Amino acid sequence: MWTPVGRGRWHGRALTVWAAAAAHRGLLEPRPTPTREAAAKSRTLDRLYSSADRKVTPEKIDLSRFSVENIRNFSIIAHVDHGKSTLADRLLELTGTIDKTKNNKQVLDKLQVERERGITVKAQTASLFYNCEGKQYLLNLIDTPGHVDFSYEVSRSLSACQGVLLVVDANEGIQAQTVANFFLAFEAQLSIIPVINKVDLKNADPERVEKQIEKVFDIPSDECIKISAKLGTNVERVLQAVIERIPPPKVHRKNPFKALVFDSTFDQYRGVIANVALFDGVVSKGDKIVSAHTKKTYEVNEVGVLNPNEQPAHKLYAGQVGYLIAGMKDVTEAQIGDTLYLHKQPVEPLPGFKSAKPMVFAGMYPIDQSEYNNLKSAVEKLTINDSSVTVHRDSSLALGAGWRLGFLGLLHMEVFNQRLEQEYNASVILTTPTVPYKAVLSSAKLIKEYREKEITIINPAQFPDKSKVTEYLEPVVLGTIITPDEYTGKVMMLCQARRAVQKNMMYIDQNRVMLKYLFPLNEIVVDFYDSLKSLSSGYARDKAHSVGKAICERLKDSLPRQLFEIAIQAAVGSKIIARETVKAYRKNVLAKCYGGDITRKMKLLKRQAEGKKKLRKIGNIEVPKDAFIKVLKTQCDK
Numbered sequence: 001m002w003t004p005v006g007r008g009r010w011h012g013r014a015l016t017v018w019a020a021a022a023a024h025r026g027l028l029e030p031r032p033t034p035t036r037e038a039a040a041k042s043r044t045l046d047r048l049y050s051s052a053d054r055k056v057t058p059e060k061i062d063l064s065r066f067s068v069e070n071i072r073n074f075s076i077i078a079h080v081d082h083g084k085s086t087l088a089d090r091l092l093e094l095t096g097t098i099d100k101t102k103n104n105k106q107v108l109d110k111l112q113v114e115r116e117r118g119i120t121v122k123a124q125t126a127s128l129f130y131n132c133e134g135k136q137y138l139l140n141l142i143d144t145p146g147h148v149d150f151s152y153e154v155s156r157s158l159s160a161c162q163g164v165l166l167v168v169d170a171n172e173g174i175q176a177q178t179v180a181n182f183f184l185a186f187e188a189q190l191s192i193i194p195v196i197n198k199v200d201l202k203n204a205d206p207e208r209v210e211k212q213i214e215k216v217f218d219i220p221s222d223e224c225i226k227i228s229a230k231l232g233t234n235v236e237r238v239l240q241a242v243i244e245r246i247p248p249p250k251v252h253r254k255n256p257f258k259a260l261v262f263d264s265t266f267d268q269y270r271g272v273i274a275n276v277a278l279f280d281g282v283v284s285k286g287d288k289i290v291s292a293h294t295k296k297t298y299e300v301n302e303v304g305v306l307n308p309n310e311q312p313a314h315k316l317y318a319g320q321v322g323y324l325i326a327g328m329k330d331v332t333e334a335q336i337g338d339t340l341y342l343h344k345q346p347v348e349p350l351p352g353f354k355s356a357k358p359m360v361f362a363g364m365y366p367i368d369q370s371e372y373n374n375l376k377s378a379v380e381k382l383t384i385n386d387s388s389v390t391v392h393r394d395s396s397l398a399l400g401a402g403w404r405l406g407f408l409g410l411l412h413m414e415v416f417n418q419r420l421e422q423e424y425n426a427s428v429i430l431t432t433p434t435v436p437y438k439a440v441l442s443s444a445k446l447i448k449e450y451r452e453k454e455i456t457i458i459n460p461a462q463f464p465d466k467s468k469v470t471e472y473l474e475p476v477v478l479g480t481i482i483t484p485d486e487y488t489g490k491v492m493m494l495c496q497a498r499r500a501v502q503k504n505m506m507y508i509d510q511n512r513v514m515l516k517y518l519f520p521l522n523e524i525v526v527d528f529y530d531s532l533k534s535l536s537s538g539y540a541r542d543k544a545h546s547v548g549k550a551i552c553e554r555l556k557d558s559l560p561r562q563l564f565e566i567a568i569q570a571a572v573g574s575k576i577i578a579r580e581t582v583k584a585y586r587k588n589v590l591a592k593c594y595g596g597d598i599t600r601k602m603k604l605l606k607r608q609a610e611g612k613k614k615l616r617k618i619g620n621i622e623v624p625k626d627a628f629i630k631v632l633k634t635q636c637d638k
């Protein structure tokens with residue numbers, strides 16, 4: 001959605017573009033930073049994974065024994081930190097997929113960045129074999145991220161499922177992402193099993209949460225399963241509900257092979273590893289398959305399931321979710337949302353996915369231009385695994401050749417940057433993030449140049465002059481805020497100050513209010529969550545001063561000294577909020593004055609001071625590239 005800049009008015013025309021991806025954003029989850037505990041957990045998981053790797057048998061497994069009726073494909077969805085990955089751990093243990101040990105903590109969070117930050121950023125699949133009442137079931141579970149910046153992962157995962165476990169914290173109750181994820185599953189017409197987690201907590205109030213679920217989602221409270229994923233209490237009931245309440249996939253094994261690529265990763269040696277959901281037919285090693293997107297033909301080298309590590313299989317059958325390696329070496333060949341089919345047996349391609357709509361854009365440059373090609377290859381490989389990032393080539397006078405990248409939010413940007421460093425050993429400079437704007441052009445010359453009347457601007461340097469534009473439009477998003485009612489007034493004032501327009505307000509229980517607002521994206525993208533939190537913590541934080549001071553200090557350290565003093569000031573509008581001074585070089589003008597005449601000395605010093613004063617007025621300083629880099633790094637650190 002877009003609205004004219006500064007007028008805070010709904011702009012109905014462009015509703016479709018942003019609404020889907022942006023619906024129910026707002027929201028307002030903390031951005032966890034790595035802790036010492038997380039680092040220790042990371043080391044434990046390293047040990048766990050190395051032993052799990054050894055456990056994988058080279059023998060291929062036979063999946064033909066699982067008829068379609070005995071397959072269940074489901075995702076675990078929830079608000080951030082409500083316990084999805086912990087529930088996944090217990091399900092892996094209960095089904096014997098991993099050994100039961102005290103070290104099993106968020107086992108499916110395999111990336112270093114996930115272990116360090118303690119959050120899930122990538123959806124992860126695991127196939128579980130479960131024996132229930134004499135029948136062998138194949139349960140394909142997808143653990144999804146909870147943070148709004150990674151909701152694209154959730155929507156893609158749902159395309160491979162027929163049901164979801166909607167996990168809600170028994171203490172926090174329904175939160176913004178619970179609502180957003182519920183609607184993703186509801187719109188995809190999936191079976192929804194509500195799971196109230198953390199009933200072991202002292203402040204848990206599962207009955208209150210049951211009522212919330214009934215009121216907000218219209219799900220009868222007797223359908224809720226109350227568990228403690230941490231202690232394993234009642235988790236077996238979740239497995240039973242998966243079997244009883246989620247339908248098997250509707251597929252046909254006798255039809256020609258047809259599979260959806262719903263995720264993929266790049267392996268240096270084996271090329272693209274595609275995660276596939278089979279809608280029809282069978283596929284095995286040696287089959288010739290075609291990508292509906294590129295029309296290129298490949299020979300299948302390996303198929304298998306994730307258990308939770310790669311476990312090769314003889315064949316994959318319709319209804320199953322697994323991985324497929326087919327010698328795709330070029331990053332452009334691996335399209336998430338692509339349909340694969342057998343050579344000479346073309347099928348109607350599946351609808352695929354709506355492309356992600358980036359919410360924030362930032363420039364990315366190599367620290368050293370000689371690293372450009374390495375960084376290019378790293379960015380390309382990482383975007384296979386994270387297809388929600390958009391990449392455009394860009395260049396800057398100060399920083400050289402680089403790219404303008406689009407992300408789904410600031411946490412997404414930070415995580416992408418961290419993954420580049422950790423997984424590809426790349427060091428980059430990221431510029432301050434901005435949101436995209438649109439300009440409706442009035443200048444015939446510009447319209448001819450751009451070949452359209454309405455242009456999208458993702459780089460501040462490309463803003464067309466006001467005189468050539470009828471109006472500027474900015475993106476707006478629908479945000480959901482759930483707050484204890486004592487803070488409602490303050491929250492509403494904050495929203496108004498951010499030019500937001502109220503759309504809805506409802507009590508979800510006796511003392512919690514759910515507010516829906518249309519926010520200009522620019523107003524919430526950077527520090528809205530901090531401001532919101534500070535309302536309830538009783539303190540206000542002004543980051544401008546600390547950021548300004550840090551930039552001044554960095555500039556002071558990186559600017560070369562001159563013959564005159566340089567004042568570095570940070571200002572918000574006309575108000576100076578921080579200042580540093582780079583001291584001048586001082587020539588000893590008295591060096592040649594041996595002995596006494598004080599008046600001569602005073603005269604020389606006075607002349608030097610006047611010279612410096614004059615220089616300060618006319619002197620120019622050149623800001624070296626180094627200084628830009630240091631300042632930009634300060635901004636990204638903040």
Ligand SMILES: Nc1nc2c(ncn2[C@@H]2O[C@H](COP(=O)(O)OP(=O)(O)OP(=O)(O)O)[C@@H](O)[C@H]2O)c(=O)[nH]1
Nearest residue numbers: 080081082083084085086119120146198228229230
């Ligand atoms: N007391 C208690 N804590 C739990 C329970 N389940 C999870 N936790 C804790 O809640 C925190 C978050 O759990 P995770 O499983 O990482 O939550 P998540 O929903 O997967 O988090 P994201 O993927 O980052 O959204 C961890 O500290 C868990 O130990 C539970 O049943 N009881």
